[in-house]
Amino acid sequence: MAEQHRHKLTPGTKTARVTLGLMLLHCSLKVLTREQLEKLGENAAYSIQGGSLRWLIWFSRTQIQRSRATASCRSRIRTGLELKWAPMRMLVGLLLLVLAIPGAAQQSFPPWTPGTLDMHQINTGRGNSALLIFPDGTSMLIDAGDGGVLPPRGTAPRPSADRKPGEWIARYARHMLAHDAKPVIDYGYLTHFHDDHMGGITDVGRHMPIRMMIDRGWPTYDYPDKLEGPAMVKYQHFLEGLQVERLKPGRNDQIVLRRDAKKYPNFEVRNIAANGEIWTGVTTTTREHFPPLKDLQPNERPTENMCSMAIRISYGKFDYFTGGDMPGARRENAPLWNDVETPVAQSVGPVEVSVLNHHGNRDSQNAFFLSALRPQVFIIPVWSSNHPGEDVLHRMYSTQIYPGPRDVFATGMLEANRLVIGALMDRLKSAQGHIVVRVDPGGDSFRVFILDDSAETFHVKAVHGPYRSR
Numbered sequence: 001m002a003e004q005h006r007h008k009l010t011p012g013t014k015t016a017r018v019t020l021g022l023m024l025l026h027c028s029l030k031v032l033t034r035e036q037l038e039k040l041g042e043n044a045a046y047s048i049q050g051g052s053l054r055w056l057i058w059f060s061r062t063q064i065q066r067s068r069a070t071a072s073c074r075s076r077i078r079t080g081l082e083l084k085w086a087p088m089r090m091l092v093g094l095l096l097l098v099l100a101i102p103g104a105a106q107q108s109f110p111p112w113t114p115g116t117l118d119m120h121q122i123n124t125g126r127g128n129s130a131l132l133i134f135p136d137g138t139s140m141l142i143d144a145g146d147g148g149v150l151p152p153r154g155t156a157p158r159p160s161a162d163r164k165p166g167e168w169i170a171r172y173a174r175h176m177l178a179h180d181a182k183p184v185i186d187y188g189y190l191t192h193f194h195d196d197h198m199g200g201i202t203d204v205g206r207h208m209p210i211r212m213m214i215d216r217g218w219p220t221y222d223y224p225d226k227l228e229g230p231a232m233v234k235y236q237h238f239l240e241g242l243q244v245e246r247l248k249p250g251r252n253d254q255i256v257l258r259r260d261a262k263k264y265p266n267f268e269v270r271n272i273a274a275n276g277e278i279w280t281g282v283t284t285t286t287r288e289h290f291p292p293l294k295d296l297q298p299n300e301r302p303t304e305n306m307c308s309m310a311i312r313i314s315y316g317k318f319d320y321f322t323g324g325d326m327p328g329a330r331r332e333n334a335p336l337w338n339d340v341e342t343p344v345a346q347s348v349g350p351v352e353v354s355v356l357n358h359h360g361n362r363d364s365q366n367a368f369f370l371s372a373l374r375p376q377v378f379i380i381p382v383w384s385s386n387h388p389g390e391d392v393l394h395r396m397y398s399t400q401i402y403p404g405p406r407d408v409f410a411t412g413m414l415e416a417n418r419l420v421i422g423a424l425m426d427r428l429k430s431a432q433g434h435i436v437v438r439v440d441p442g443g444d445s446f447r448v449f450i451l452d453d454s455a456e457t458f459h460v461k462a463v464h465g466p467y468r469s470r
């Protein structure tokens with residue numbers, strides 16, 4: 001019991017009985033790599049449905065019960081098993097290897113159920129996209145990228161280049177929303193107007209209905225300058241006949257539960273920022289962070305990234321931040337207002353999960369931002385070999401900036417970046433795959449699932465947690 005209880009309070013640890021089961025497999029066969037075993041343990045710890053993993057747990061539990069009769073500590077359990085059960089261990093170990101490994105590889109992601117908050121960072125290799133399923137089933141798509149660069153400097157298209165990223169995203173969303181007879185995106189949301197965030201939204205809209213679009217430009221699309229170019233023309237054409245709104249910073253009544261809001265009063269989407277207008281943290285008031293445009297030369301105006309929209313999603317004690325490509329680490333001699341993260345961090349406060357701003361580029365995640373949000377989990381949406389910057393990763397892992405544990409997950413780390421950054425990169429909990437944060441009903445705890453992104457199997461590669469919301 002004590003072991004189980006501690007497991008619930010300490011992120012990323014495994015139960016003793018699973019560890020013992022894995023140890024047994026390891027001792028008897030010495031075939032599996034340590035990483036494979038850890039993945040198995042993580043799957044088993046979540047008790048996903050599936051006979052083979054139940055086998056593993058049953059076997060481990062039986063061994064513990066038997067060993068407890070003759071030993072009082074783990075080392076003695078181990079010794080006892082080694083001496084007493086060697087032939088039996090070999091036989092059962094072989095059986096488990098046959099049953100458990102294919103079993104683990106075939107666990108499909110358990111479907112969403114009412115009361116649960118799911119947040120999928122979808123990896124197409126071509127930019128950002130996140131599908132959110134709120135506790136009442138309301139769905140939201142944050143960005144639908146179709147941009148970036150191709151290998152070797154950029155990540156490869158996932159699952160493949162056979163379809164456009166927007167179509168892959170729509171197919172992913174339809175699968176995850178299969179609990180609805182007619183899956184629909186209730187809110188389409190573009191953090192800003194760069195291809196790696198907006199390029200695929202029209203393709204998504206071709207393959208599934210989007211009820212409402214929210215962006216930073218509607219209806220004039222002229223801040224800080226007239227927004228032009230083929231992608232904008234295509235997007236604005238796509239909006240014809242759609243319900244569209246501009247994000248209203250400070251408000252918590254623009255993005256709402258559309259199906260059963262009364263049932264989940266502790267759920268909220270708070271609009272934090274857009275176009276440099278930033279929530280103060282008090283009621284719905286905002287401040288203008290950028291100077292008036294009339295005081296700036298054309299080449300000094302806010303960049304597209306600085307204008308990124310940001311929101312905080314809360315469910316009880318659980319909080320999640322996502323802020324597009326906003327910068328926070330200024331170039332030397334750049335004006336202070338070029339740092340958007342600092343005023344945003346002041347109003348957002350601590351969160352459980354933070355999606356990295358600007359893919360973890362070197363101009364992002366300043367120390368103040370990190371110490372104010374102090375996430376337990378970071379998600380890095382990667383499409384280039386400079387995602388994340390080495391200094392950024394050092395700051396993220398710094399326990400001087402903020403104390404306590406933290407886990408980092410990336411959608412698809414490039415080998416080039418691993419080679420450059422070195423050992424620090426080995427601390428990542430996952431470097432490839434869709435990243436799903438699943439928040440339990442009420443928001444007190446959550447887990448992180450890594451799904452295979454090489455095909456549309458939605459197989460679970462690993463499960464991390466449970467984490468406790470603070």
Ligand SMILES: [Zn+2]
Binds near residue numbers: 194196197325358359
């Ligand atoms: Zn971007």
